[in-house]
Amino acid sequence: MEALIDALLNGLVQGLIYVAIAVGLTIVFGTLRLVNFAHGAFYAVGAYTGLVVAEHYGFVTGLIAAPIAVALFAIVLDRVVLRYFYDKTPTAQILVTFGIALVVEETLRLIFGGTTQQYPTPAFLQGAVQLGPIAYPAYRLLFAVGVLILIGLVWLFLIRTDYGLIVRAGTRDRIMVQLLGGNIRQASTIVFALGAAVAGLVGAAASPIYSIDPGTGFEFLVPSFVVVVVGGLGSFWGAVLGGLLIGELYSITTLVYAPAANVIIYVCMALVLLFRPQGLLGESEVIRQS
Amino acid sequence: MTAAALAPATRLRVEAINTYYGDSHILRDVSLEIGAGETVALLGRNGVGKTTTLKSIVGWLRPRTGSVTLDGRELVGCDMMTIARAGVALVPEERRIFTNLTVAENLKLAQVTARAPGWTLDHVYEKFPRLRERLGNKGDEISGGEKQMLSIARALLQDVKVLLLDEPTEGLAPLIVREVESVIREIKAAGITTLLVEQNLYSALAVADRCYIIDQGEIKFEGTPEQVRSDEELRRRYLHV
Numbered sequence: 001m002e003a004l005i006d007a008l009l010n011g012l013v014q015g016l017i018y019v020a021i022a023v024g025l026t027i028v029f030g031t032l033r034l035v036n037f038a039h040g041a042f043y044a045v046g047a048y049t050g051l052v053v054a055e056h057y058g059f060v061t062g063l064i065a066a067p068i069a070v071a072l073f074a075i076v077l078d079r080v081v082l083r084y085f086y087d088k089t090p091t092a093q094i095l096v097t098f099g100i101a102l103v104v105e106e107t108l109r110l111i112f113g114g115t116t117q118q119y120p121t122p123a124f125l126q127g128a129v130q131l132g133p134i135a136y137p138a139y140r141l142l143f144a145v146g147v148l149i150l151i152g153l154v155w156l157f158l159i160r161t162d163y164g165l166i167v168r169a170g171t172r173d174r175i176m177v178q179l180l181g182g183n184i185r186q187a188s189t190i191v192f193a194l195g196a197a198v199a200g201l202v203g204a205a206a207s208p209i210y211s212i213d214p215g216t217g218f219e220f221l222v223p224s225f226v227v228v229v230v231g232g233l234g235s236f237w238g239a240v241l242g243g244l245l246i247g248e249l250y251s252i253t254t255l256v257y258a259p260a261a262n263v264i265i266y267v268c269m270a271l272v273l274l275f276r277p278q279g280l281l282g283e284s285e286v287i288r289q290s
Numbered sequence: 291m292t293a294a295a296l297a298p299a300t301r302l303r304v305e306a307i308n309t310y311y312g313d314s315h316i317l318r319d320v321s322l323e324i325g326a327g328e329t330v331a332l333l334g335r336n337g338v339g340k341t342t343t344l345k346s347i348v349g350w351l352r353p354r355t356g357s358v359t360l361d362g363r364e365l366v367g368c369d370m371m372t373i374a375r376a377g378v379a380l381v382p383e384e385r386r387i388f389t390n391l392t393v394a395e396n397l398k399l400a401q402v403t404a405r406a407p408g409w410t411l412d413h414v415y416e417k418f419p420r421l422r423e424r425l426g427n428k429g430d431e432i433s434g435g436e437k438q439m440l441s442i443a444r445a446l447l448q449d450v451k452v453l454l455l456d457e458p459t460e461g462l463a464p465l466i467v468r469e470v471e472s473v474i475r476e477i478k479a480a481g482i483t484t485l486l487v488e489q490n491l492y493s494a495l496a497v498a499d500r501c502y503i504i505d506q507g508e509i510k511f512e513g514t515p516e517q518v519r520s521d522e523e524l525r526r527r528y529l530h531v
Contacts, residue, residue, distance in 0.1 A: 162402045169388045169399050176386040179348060181374035181448065182403035 002134045007255040008248065009131075013140050013209065015247015016147040020202040021224035022231065022239040023154060024195025030171035030234030031188045034082065035090050037097040040221025041104035042196040043203035046070045047212040048108055050204025051119050059122040063204050070200025071193040078192050083185070101217060108214035118211040125208075143205055150198060151240060157194065158236065163187045171234050223250070226269045232282020241280055298325030301483045302347070302378075302452045307356030307366075309346045316342045317353070318507045322485075324452065329474075329484045331498035333491065333518070333529060339507040340487040341383060344454045347485075348380045349373040360451060375405040377451030381444075383460060383487075385437040389430035393421055396429060396440055397447060406449035414443045417476060435466035442473060446482075453477065453484045459493055467493070491529055495519060503528045 025039050046066040054062030077100065085093050121139045128135035158164035166187040170177045177184045203216075210216075227246050231238025246265050254261040272279060302324045309317040317339050324330045334340050345351040347358050349370040358365040365373050374380075388396055397411065415422040418439045424432050432440065438458060445453055458474065459467040467490070474497050477484060488494035495501070495515040503511035503518070505528045511518075518524060 165391075165395060165399050165402060168395075169391060172388050172390045173386055175350065175370070176382070176388070177399075177403070178370035179350070179374055179380050179382070179386075180400055180403045180444065181371055181405055182399070183371055 003255060004252075005132065005134050006136070007251045009136055009140070009144075011248035011251030012244065013144050013247070014251060015244040016144055016151075017202055017206055017210075017220060017243075018224050018227045018247055019151060019240050019243030020147055021199050021220055022227040022243050023151060023236060024199050025224060026228045026231070026234055026236065026239045027158075027167065027171070027191050028188075028195055029228070031167050031174070031184070031191055032086050033174075034086060035093045035097065036082075037094055037221065038077065038082075038100040038104065039097075039195070039199060040217030040219075040224070041101045042070050042074060042199040042217075043220050044108060044212065044214065044217035045073055045104060046200025046203030047207045047216060048112060049200065050207055051117060051212070054119055054204075059119070062119075063201065066204035067197035067201040070203075071197040074193045074196030075189060078189050082192075101221070105214045105217060112214065114214060116211045116213045117207075119207040121208040139208055143209060146205060147202060150201065154194065154198060155236065163190055167191050223265060226265050228279075229269050230272045230279060232279025235279065235281045235283075238279050238281035245280075298327055300324070301326040301328075301361060302485070303357070303359045304343070304347065305357040305359070307343075307346055307353035307358065309342055309351050309353045311342075311351075316507050317346060319356070320346075320504065320507070320509055321356075322502050322509065322512070324483055324485055326483055327481045328499045329478045329486060329497055331486045331488060331494040331501045331515070332504060333488065333494060333501055334504040335529065336489070338505050340504055341456055342507075343504065344380060344456050344485070344487060347373075347454060348378055350380075374403075374448075377405070377449060378454065379445035379448055379450045379452070380454045381438075381441045381456060381458060383456040385434075385441040387429035387432075387437050387440055389428060391429055392425065393427055393429070393432065393436075393440060394425040396444060397421070400444040400447040404448040407447070408449045409443075409446045411447070414447060417473065418443050433466075435462050435469065438462065438466075438470055439473070442470075442477075446477070450482060453482050454487075455484060456487045457489060458486070459488065459490050471496070491518075491525070 021039060021043055025036060028034050028036050049069045050062035050066040053065040081096065081100065085096050125139045125142060127138045129138050129141055158168060166177060166182045166184060170184045170187065174184055223246060227242040228239060230246060231242025246268065249264055249268055250261050253264045300323050304320060304322045306319045306321050307317055308315065308319060320343055332340050332343060342351060346353045349365065349368055353366055360376055360378060363376065365376065401407065420436055421439055421443060424436060459470050462470060471493055478497055486494055486498060495518060498515050501513060501515055501518050502509055510528055511524060
């Protein structure tokens with residue numbers, strides 16, 4: 001029983017990381033129709049930024065610096081490279097964003113080396129919380145609560161702000177937004193930076209839980225794409241549901257039969273594609289663009 | 291007083307535009323003019339270039355040659371957002387309501403994206419009372435007529451210099467068609483410059499000050515509604531199915 005509760009909580013933590021990455025992916029796809037394989041790089045850059053800043057100025061400063069640095073990186077990336085690929089084919093988008101991800105990975109390897117690194121849990125967040133029969137690390141619980149709050153804030157941004165309104169409209173009909181005078185590019189850049197910042201912040205915050213190396217971005221990116229497909233392309237709550245589902249599925253399978261854990265999430269994706277191709281919360285026709 | 295002095299100042303001028311879909315030459319030297327406050331109808335059968343003309347004006351399609359000016363300002367080469375903010379509003383044929391947003395959010399979006407405000411929400415609700423009752427409904431939960439009202443209301447919430455209406459009565463029940471026609475008459479009475487693309491010939495002729503007829507991507511006729519009404523050969527050649 002203790003092992004099951006532990007697995008469920010671990011699945012929640014891992015699933016929330018997927019959610020944080022997948023939310024950015026799905027909004028960017030919904031608004032810009034951009035298949036962004038570089039999104040995992042934002043997680044890795046955030047993790048390394050947090051690591052470096054935390055070593056000199058403390059953990060909390062690292063948590064502040066990581067999303068800011070990653071958001072700026074994302075804006076530069078968007079303005080200099082990605083915007084020229086918004087209207088290109090998915091193949092071209094995948095190739096260029098995959099290329100960017102590789103450049104980021106190799107750059108991180110050049111700077112930090114290929115070894116695995118992990119930031120120690122800050123002293124003030126160490127310890128465990130008794131949850132019924134098990135003692136669970138306090139930092140992991142705090143991390144889960146923090147990510148849930150973060151996702152809530154992103155949702156509030158989408159439903160309460162003018163930019164959020166433009167973005168939500170843009171996920172359905174980008175052309176009509178422009179015909180109404182809406183600056184979809186500007187709104188999309190903000191959303192792109194926001195999604196990157198969320199991934200960067202979660203990358204920094206998760207570094208005491210999961211060790212990082214230059215390939216960390218890809219490790220989380222691929223399951224996050226599975227999450228987006230399972231939840232439904234372009235669906236915010238689909239990403240949340242898909243992330244939690246995949247996280248739990250992975251964790252429980254690890255408990256039951258660890259070698260199958262990496263396979264089960266793809267089996268889940270295949271089943272969803274077979275019986276509900278639009279994803280659990282996706283719509284059959286996501287968008288009309290012409 | 292001369293005729294030129296009586297004519298309204300040209301608000302929108304389309305001059306010899308040529309627009310293509312890939313290699314297909316759709317619009318061939320299309321020219322038309324709309325004076326400030328005028329309601330002009332662009333008539334023609336299905337697939338002759340009416341919607342393409344509107345798309346070329348709003349920047350949805352870019353003419354390869356020719357010019358589109360609004361109060362003398364060149365629009366060809368500008369993107370859709372810039373043209374919309376210059377004051378050209380399109381009410382598209384398919385309505386293109388944001389079905390994931392409520393009616394209230396659809397209206398708010400038009401206010402948020404407007405360069406300058408046009409009608410107030412109170413004015414919109416006065417003219418389209420059914421929208422007020424549907425504020426909380428999603429865009430896919432309202433009828434075709436309500437979608438058309440919402441689409442027009444969305445445009446009028448902005449400071450519109452030229453309103454482009456693409457087949458506003460298409461697919462609507464006769465009763466709703468009469469409501470939409472009434473709204474178009476009110477728009478005309480409000481002095482809003484309008485280019486009306488309409489298959490419903492008699493509906494268009496009833497409100498238009500002038501007409502153009504387009505066929506196979508070329509303007510074939512320019513004149514008054516009375517001329518169209520009285521020229522059976524013209525109607526038979528270019529308008530009857």
